[in-house]
Each structure stands twice: as structure tokens, then as C-alpha cells.
Amino acid sequence: MNLGQPRWILLGLALAGLAGVGLAQAAVDDYVLSIINFIGIYAILAVSLNVTNGLAGLFSLGHPGFMAIGGYVTAILTFPASRKAMFLELPGWLAGSEMPFLPALLAGGAAAALTAFLIGLPVLRLRGHYLAVATMGFLIIVQVLIENWESVTRGPLGLNGLAALTDLWWVYGWMLAAVGVSWKVKFSSYGRSMLAMREDSLAAQCLGVNLFRTRVAALAIGAFFAGVAGGLWAHLVTAITPGTFSLIMAFNIVVMVVVGGTGSITGAVVAAVVFSAITEIFRPLEESFDAYGIAEILMALILLVILIYRPSGLFGSREPGILTAGPTHNPGNHPETAQGGQK
Amino acid sequence: MTAGYIAQQIVNGLILGSMYAMVAIGFSMIYGIVRLINFAHGDIVMIGAFVTLGLLQSLGAPFPVVAVGVLLAGGLMGVMIERAAFRPMRGAPQVTGFIASLAVSIMLQNLGILTLSAQPRNFSFPDNLQEVIHAGGVSFRVIDLVIMAVAVLLMCALILLVRKTKLGMAMRATAENIEVARLMGIPINRTIMAAFAIGSALAGIAGLMWGGKFGQIDPLLGYVPGLKSFVAAVIGGVGSIPGAILGGYVLGLAEVLFVGLLPPIYSAFRDAFVFATLILILLALPNGILGRATEDRA
Amino acid sequence: MLKGISLQVGRGEIVALIGANGAGKTTLLRTLSGLLRPRQGAIRYQADAGGRETDLTQIPAEEIVGLGLSHCPEGRGVFAQLSVRENLVIGAYRRSDRQGIEDDYRRICETFPILGERASQAAGSLSGGEQEMLALGRALMSRPRLLILDEPSLGLGPIIVAELFKVLEEINRQGVTLLLVEQNAVAALDLSHRAYVLETGRVALAGSSCELLNDSNVRRAYLGGTP
Numbered sequence: 001m002n003l004g005q006p007r008w009i010l011l012g013l014a015l016a017g018l019a020g021v022g023l024a025q026a027a028v029d030d031y032v033l034s035i036i037n038f039i040g041i042y043a044i045l046a047v048s049l050n051v052t053n054g055l056a057g058l059f060s061l062g063h064p065g066f067m068a069i070g071g072y073v074t075a076i077l078t079f080p081a082s083r084k085a086m087f088l089e090l091p092g093w094l095a096g097s098e099m100p101f102l103p104a105l106l107a108g109g110a111a112a113a114l115t116a117f118l119i120g121l122p123v124l125r126l127r128g129h130y131l132a133v134a135t136m137g138f139l140i141i142v143q144v145l146i147e148n149w150e151s152v153t154r155g156p157l158g159l160n161g162l163a164a165l166t167d168l169w170w171v172y173g174w175m176l177a178a179v180g181v182s183w184k185v186k187f188s189s190y191g192r193s194m195l196a197m198r199e200d201s202l203a204a205q206c207l208g209v210n211l212f213r214t215r216v217a218a219l220a221i222g223a224f225f226a227g228v229a230g231g232l233w234a235h236l237v238t239a240i241t242p243g244t245f246s247l248i249m250a251f252n253i254v255v256m257v258v259v260g261g262t263g264s265i266t267g268a269v270v271a272a273v274v275f276s277a278i279t280e281i282f283r284p285l286e287e288s289f290d291a292y293g294i295a296e297i298l299m300a301l302i303l304l305v306i307l308i309y310r311p312s313g314l315f316g317s318r319e320p321g322i323l324t325a326g327p328t329h330n331p332g333n334h335p336e337t338a339q340g341g342q343k
Numbered sequence: 344m345t346a347g348y349i350a351q352q353i354v355n356g357l358i359l360g361s362m363y364a365m366v367a368i369g370f371s372m373i374y375g376i377v378r379l380i381n382f383a384h385g386d387i388v389m390i391g392a393f394v395t396l397g398l399l400q401s402l403g404a405p406f407p408v409v410a411v412g413v414l415l416a417g418g419l420m421g422v423m424i425e426r427a428a429f430r431p432m433r434g435a436p437q438v439t440g441f442i443a444s445l446a447v448s449i450m451l452q453n454l455g456i457l458t459l460s461a462q463p464r465n466f467s468f469p470d471n472l473q474e475v476i477h478a479g480g481v482s483f484r485v486i487d488l489v490i491m492a493v494a495v496l497l498m499c500a501l502i503l504l505v506r507k508t509k510l511g512m513a514m515r516a517t518a519e520n521i522e523v524a525r526l527m528g529i530p531i532n533r534t535i536m537a538a539f540a541i542g543s544a545l546a547g548i549a550g551l552m553w554g555g556k557f558g559q560i561d562p563l564l565g566y567v568p569g570l571k572s573f574v575a576a577v578i579g580g581v582g583s584i585p586g587a588i589l590g591g592y593v594l595g596l597a598e599v600l601f602v603g604l605l606p607p608i609y610s611a612f613r614d615a616f617v618f619a620t621l622i623l624i625l626l627a628l629p630n631g632i633l634g635r636a637t638e639d640r641a
Numbered sequence: 642m643l644k645g646i647s648l649q650v651g652r653g654e655i656v657a658l659i660g661a662n663g664a665g666k667t668t669l670l671r672t673l674s675g676l677l678r679p680r681q682g683a684i685r686y687q688a689d690a691g692g693r694e695t696d697l698t699q700i701p702a703e704e705i706v707g708l709g710l711s712h713c714p715e716g717r718g719v720f721a722q723l724s725v726r727e728n729l730v731i732g733a734y735r736r737s738d739r740q741g742i743e744d745d746y747r748r749i750c751e752t753f754p755i756l757g758e759r760a761s762q763a764a765g766s767l768s769g770g771e772q773e774m775l776a777l778g779r780a781l782m783s784r785p786r787l788l789i790l791d792e793p794s795l796g797l798g799p800i801i802v803a804e805l806f807k808v809l810e811e812i813n814r815q816g817v818t819l820l821l822v823e824q825n826a827v828a829a830l831d832l833s834h835r836a837y838v839l840e841t842g843r844v845a846l847a848g849s850s851c852e853l854l855n856d857s858n859v860r861r862a863y864l865g866g867t868p
Binding site for chain 1: 379380427428431432435436437438439440441442443445446447449450452453454456457461566570573611612614615618619621622625626629
């Protein structure tokens with residue numbers, strides 16, 4: 001096995017994806033294209049949550065909150081000044097500006113990461129299910145703030161008429177970035193500290209892993225990409241409303257990470273594709289039969305079955321052998337502790 | 344801001360607190376015995392509300408029958424949830440149990456939407472219960488009085504059960520040390536099931552109260568009492584029944600006073616306030632007011 | 642991890658299991674009580690002379706006490722938030738003869754007067770020695786044929802240990818078989834008729850307690866060397 005092998009496969013996959021994107025943009029019809037875009041954004045979300053939940057074992061339900069922050073920041077920054085004046089009351093420098101997509105997305109991601117850092121400082125001292133509930137509280141607080149800070153967010157009505165800036169190139173590019181960063185983190189010594197911390201925090205501390213800093217970093221990295229995903233989402237739907245970023249969405253992303261395998265990047269991507277496909281396939285069925293809720297019930301059921309019979313998820317904490325063949329071995333192959341969170 | 348106004352707010356807070364206490368007790372009982380957060384607890388409240396509606400409207404049943412029916416429905420629901428989601432998770436990391444109960448909650452909500460539609464339904468008790476009473480500058484409806492009376496009655500009954508009966512002793516022992524309880528010959532599966540049944544029955548009847556108080560029910564209504572009962576239980580000390588009662592009333596009063604005493608702009612922030620309080624308590628006073636340090640939270 | 646353990650405990654005997662920390666003594670007792678299941682092997686238990694033999698590995702832990710096997714766990718295991726009286730009564734959980742339970746409760750309070758004095762106090766407020774008495778009394782409330790004790794002398798001063806072991810002797814005289822796991826090898830060998838020495842999950846030595854007390858290896862390893 002030579003050193004170059006894993007890199008070739010990954011590079012090959014990335015290039016194949018690129019070709020696929022080009023094909024899709026040219027050949028596929030708009031409806032299917034938008035579905036593929038959504039699937040891609042869910043993949044980014046799942047991969048980013050995987051860093052927080054899967055690698056670091058911090059059970060966070062607050063991800064949609066970071067999406068919302070990133071989404072609104074991006075939207076406000078790309079909004080033409082004229083429209084801003086119509087709907088919002090912003091401070092001068094903000095009201096007049098209008099940014100291109102990339103810096104706006106970066107700003108959105110950064111805002112989300114900064115928020116993660118700030119709330120992480122108090123909240124990450126909690127553990128296990130208490131952390132989960134605190135992150136849920138964070139989500140609710142964000143929702144309430146967005147709904148009531150009308151001068152900046154236009155409240156429950158949200159912002160519409162956003163430019164349709166998101167296309168498959170952007171989604172694919174950011175997905176590669178998210179996967180790339182996660183991969184690098186996972187297989188770096190930093191990633192090893194995260195996994196060590198997840199599996200046995202006491203032992204990790206003894207080995208000198210700075211638990212707290214590692215946790216905050218895991219939260220912030222996940223939050224950054226969630227924020228970017230929020231921005232992409234807003235400019236795909238061309239609107240952004242507080243209702244999108246709900247506990248149900250948090251649950252759906254958690255399902256993807258858990259079913260795919262907490263800690264497995266490949267698992268997160270695969271599960272994201274499968275589950276968002278399920279949702280999209282069921283949507284027209286639900287509408288025509290007036291049977292709303294079936295897709296969610298199905299997802300919840302799948303999750304329960306996996307939790308009972310294969311709690312480490314489909315891929316466990318690992319990446320498929322062929323992608324990692326070579327001296328970089330898989331850290332953290334312990335299915336028993338592959339659920340986020342310690343006692 | 345007259346004395347009468349404040350008194351009214353306090354009365355409202357006590358009524359709300361009675362409901363939160365009902366739900367928080369069940370939550371704490373379950374947490375105390377299996378050390379897991381039952382996210383679906385709030386949805387049992389929702390089921391109780393709909394069962395009440397069904398019994399009242401379709402059968403036109405008298406109030407006591409409805410109350411008993413709701414208790415049974417809640418208890419049955421609790422037992423089913425225990426068997427399906429909690430028993431298989433015994434021994435797994437606590438977060439796994441949490442996700443599982445979250446999944447059950449979402450299933451129940453969507454089953455509700457599927458079968459009952461997401462439209463809110465109106466809920467009204469027979470007219471004699473809707474009469475308003477005025478006493479000493481404070482007014483409330485007969486149904487509010489009934490809610491508080493039923494709540495206090497059930498709480499007393501529960502405390503008697505837990506302190507004086509063999510089952511109650513078994514539940515306390517199992518909650519403290521499940522292995523030694525087995526050594527005593529206590530049938531832990533049945534004991535845990537009983538705790539779920541009783542706790543969920545109380546949640547069911549809280550659904551009856553909820554419908555009576557707010558007048559409108561929908562399949563997603565469980566979200567709010569579920570989360571707030573968790574907050575109440577944590578305030579009082581999770582796992583402790585007196586703590587849950589205390590926490591419920593503290594939360595009810597705090598919420599009503601928050602809305603009633605601050606300028607109206609802030610009322611929308613009520614829920615955010617509740618959760619910010621939760622986070623503060625988890626960080627600063629992790630065992631709540633009455634709780635004991637039985638596990639590490641941080 | 643235990644491997645290839647084979648023990649025998651006869652009716653009316655006092656058998657001791659001694660060994661260092663980590664030798665597997667607690668694991669063994671927990672397997673007897675049904676809290677752990679062995680991967681291989683059986684536990685043959687005969688409740689009464691001429692009675693049926695049952696394999697305890699096939700029986701759930703909750704039912705084993707009903708067969709007459711009572712376990713006094715490591716670290717006492719008293720229910721700290723229940724009262725002393727409740728702790729004792731819960732030992733008789735499986736029994737339904739109210740009068741018999743009351744009589745036994747009274748007898749145990751006579752044997753351990755301190756328990757009667759503190760009947761309504763929370764068990765967590767008792768001292769270590771008192772808790773051990775409580776755990777023992779609780780185990781006796783089920784009228785066991787076989788009583789297994791996990792390190793009863795742990796953390797207790799020598800005077801209390803001597804008292805405790807005198808009580809154990811008396812219990813045995815009244816017909817209860819005892820299986821005793823102890824780190825305090827001297828007291829254990831003094832009290833018991835036979836003993837096994839457990840080392841890293843295996844039975845290293847077996848024999849009558851007198852033999853073992855005089856065995857030079859045992860003396861060196863567990864008895865402080867000098868005669």
C-alpha cells in the first residue's frame with residue numbers, strides 16, 4: 001500500500017463529482033436540480049454536525065440556530081440597499097452595503113462560529129443529556145430573538161426576494177470544503193484528541209488533552225459550516241423565515257449523523273443523501289394524499305431501529321477502507337462508545 | 344399596578360403552576376428511576392387533551408369519568424413508550440436514550456398530525472364549569488378551581504403512594520440502586536413500568552387541564568409542557584417529587600409574573616426567559632433547590 | 642475475569658474466599674446472585690435437603706432471593722434515602738407473612754439494638770459499622786438458607802469487626818450457611834471451616850481453614866508473614 005493511494009481515490013471522487021455537477025446543471029430540469037441542491041446542503045449540515053456530535057461527542061441540538069444566524073447574516077449582507085431600506089432598520093454602514101455571495105457566506109459562517117464560541121464558554125461545561133437540553137434552549141432563544149427583533153430580521157415574516165445565488169457549483173464546493181476540513185480534522189492529532197475525549201474524557205485529560213478548548217473548537221467548526229449552509233439555503237429558497245430552523249430540522253440532522261455513524265464522515269454524507277431523498281420523494285405523496293407527517297414518522301422509526309439493533313450506526317466511526325488505505329489508520333473504532341456524549 | 348392586579352397574577356401563576364407541577368412530577372419520577380430524560384412526556388399531555396376532547400364530545404361523558412379515562416389513557420401510553428423505547432435502551436449511554444425518546448416524541452406528534460390534522464381544535468368544558476367566580480378582587484373560573492383541586496388531590500395521593508406503600512418503597516429503592524433492589528427480589532421491570540404508568544397518567548390529566556385552561560388544542564401542543572416540565576423539574580431538583588412540585592409552582596409563578604409585571608414588549612420573550620433560566624440553573628445550581636447530587640452534570 | 646472456577650459450599654458450613662483486590666471475588670458473588678451471567682458453567686443450588694437442585698444461571702436475579710440465597714453486597718448497599726426500618730422491611734420484599742416479618746424485624750432489632758433506636762432515621766446517616774449491621778439484618782429478613790457476604794469488614798475498625806464476626810458465628814449456629822468474601826484473611830480464616838484462595842481469576846488454593854492458616858505461602862501473601 002503506498003502513500004499516494006488514498007489521495008488518488010479522494011481526488012478522483014472529487015473530480016467525478018465535479019463532472020456530475022456540470023452535467024446536472026446542463027441537463028437536469030429545475031425541479032430535480034433544486035432537490036439535488038437541498039440534498040447537498042443537508043450533506044453539509046450532516047458533515048458539520050458530525051464534527052460536533054460525532055467526533056467530539058457533544059450532543060448538540062442547536063445546529064439550526066447556527067444555520068439561522070448564518071442565513072440571516074448572509075441574507076442581510078447580500079440584500080440590495082434599496083430593499084433593506086424597505087423592510088429593515090439597520091445601522092448606517094450596514095444599510096448601505098451590498099456584498100457579493102462569497103464574502104457574505106464567509107461572514108455568515110463567521111458569525112455563527114463566533115456565537116458558538118460565546119455560548120460554548122458557559123454551556124460546554126455541561127455533559128450528556130444536560131448539554132443536549134441546553135443546546136435546545138439555545139435554539140429556542142435564537143428563534144425567539146429572530147421573531148422579535150423585527151428591525152433586523154423582519155420578525156416572523158422573514159425576508160423574501162433574496163437573489164437566487166445558490167447553484168450546484170456553490171453547494172458542491174462548500175460540501176467539498178466541509179468534507180475536506182472534517183477529514184483533515186479527523187485524521188489529525190487534533191482529531192485524535194477529540195475522539196479520545198469522546199471515548200474517555202478522564203483518560204484524555206490525563207494525557208493532557210485540553211478538554212474545554214477542544215470542545216469549543218468542535219462546536220465552532222460545526223457552527224461555521226452550519227452558518228454557511230444557512231446562507232446557501234436562504235439563497236436557494238430565496239427567502240428566509242424563522243420557522244425553517246426548528247427542532248424538527250435539528251432532529252433530522254441528528255438522525256443523519258446517528259444513522260450514518262457518529263464520527264464517520266462518509267456515513268454522514270450517505271445518510272444525508274438517503275434521508276433527504278426520502279423526504280423529497282414523500283413530499284408530493286404527502287400532499288396528494290393529505291397525509292402529512294409520514295416521512296418524519298419513517299425517519300423516526302428508522303432511527304429507533306438503528307439505535308436498538310446497531311447503535312454505532314451504519315458506518316460506525318470509520319471511513320470505508322478503500323478511502324483510507326495507507327498508513328493513516330482509522331482512529332476511534334469503538335462501536336460501543338460511538339454515541340455522542342459521556343456519562 | 345394594584346394589589347388586586349398582583350393578587351390576580353399570583354392566582355393565575357398558581358393555576359399554571361399546578362399544571363406544570365403535574366407534568367414535572369411524572370417527568371421526575373421517570374428520570375429518578377431510569378436516569379433518562381423522557382422527551383415524549385409532553386406528548387402524553389397532548390394525548391390526554393385529545394382523549395378528553397373525544398370523551399367529552401363524542402360520548403358526552405360526565406367529568407369524573409373523563410378524568411379516570413384520561414388517567415388510564417396516559418398510563419397506558421407511558422407503559423407502551425417504556426416498552427418500545429426505554430427498555431431496549433437500558434444500559435446504553437444517556438444521550439442514546441434521549442435521542443430515542445426524541446424520536447418517539449416526533450413520531451407521536453406526526454401520528455397526531457396524520458390522524459387528526461394539524462388544525463387546532465376548540466375545547467370547552469360544559470358551561471357550568473366555565474362560570475366565573477369573583478372572590479376578594481380576584482376572579483377565576485370554576486374549571487380553574489377544579490384544576491387546582493384535582494392537582495392537589497393527586498399530588499397528595501401520589502406522595503402517600505410513594506411513602507407508605509410497598510410499591511412506593513420498591514420505586515424509591517430501584518431509583519436509588521437498581522442492582523441492590525434486584526438482590527432484594529424487587530421485580531424491577533414491573534416497578535419501572537409502574538413508575539412510567541403513574542407518571543404518565545399524571546401527564547395525561549395535565550392534558551385535560553391544559554385543554555380546559557387554554558381552550559384550544561393541536562397535535563403539537565406537547566412541546567411546550569414537555570420542555571417546561573423539564574425546566575420545572577430541574578429547578579426543584581430532578582428526580583425529587585417534592586422538588587418537581589416546588590419547581591412547577593415556581594415556574595408557573597415566575598412566568599406569569601414575568602409577563603404580568605414587565606412591559607408588554609417583553610411578553611414574547613417569555614419562552615426565551617424560561618430557557619435562559621434553565622441554562623443558568625444547570626450551570627449554577629445543578630441540583631436544583633431540593634435535589635441531591637446523584638450524578639455529574641458538568 | 643474469572644476462569645475455571647469450581648467451588649463447593651456444603652449445608653451449614655462457613656466457607657471463606659480470600660484474595661487480593663482484583664482477584665475476582667466480587668465478580669464471583671455477583672454471578673451467584675444473578676447480576677452477572679457466566680459464559681460457561683452452572684451454579685447448582687439445593688435449597689433444602691432432599692429438595693430439587695436448580696441451576697441459578699437460568700434464574701433472573703430478582704427470583705434468587707426467593708430461593709433462599711441472600712446477598713449482602715460490597716460497600717453495604719443500604720438504601721441511604723430509605724429509613725432504617727424500611728431498609729429492613731424491604732429485605733423481606735418477597736415474603737407475604739406480615740406477622741412473621743414483624744417478628745423477624747423485632748428479633749433483628751434485638752440482635753442489633755442500634756437499628757431499633759434509629760428505626761425512622763435515613764439509613765445514610767448511619768456510621769459504617771451500623772450500616773454493615775443494617776445490611777446484614779436486611780439480608781437476614783428474607784430468612785435465607787445461604788447468606789453470601791462481600792467484604793463485610795471493609796472500612797471497619799477491629800473491635801467492630803470482632804463483634805460482627807461473632808454475630809456471623811451465631812447466625813451460622815442457627816442454621817444459616819455462610820459464604821464469605823474477605824480481604825481480611827485472618828478474621829475470615831478464623832471464622833470459617835473451609836476456604837478458597839482466589840488469585841487473578843483462578844482458584845489457587847483450597848482446603849480447611851486450619852490448614853490454610855498454617856500454610857506458609859498463604860501466611861506470606863495474606864497473613865503478614867509472621868505466625
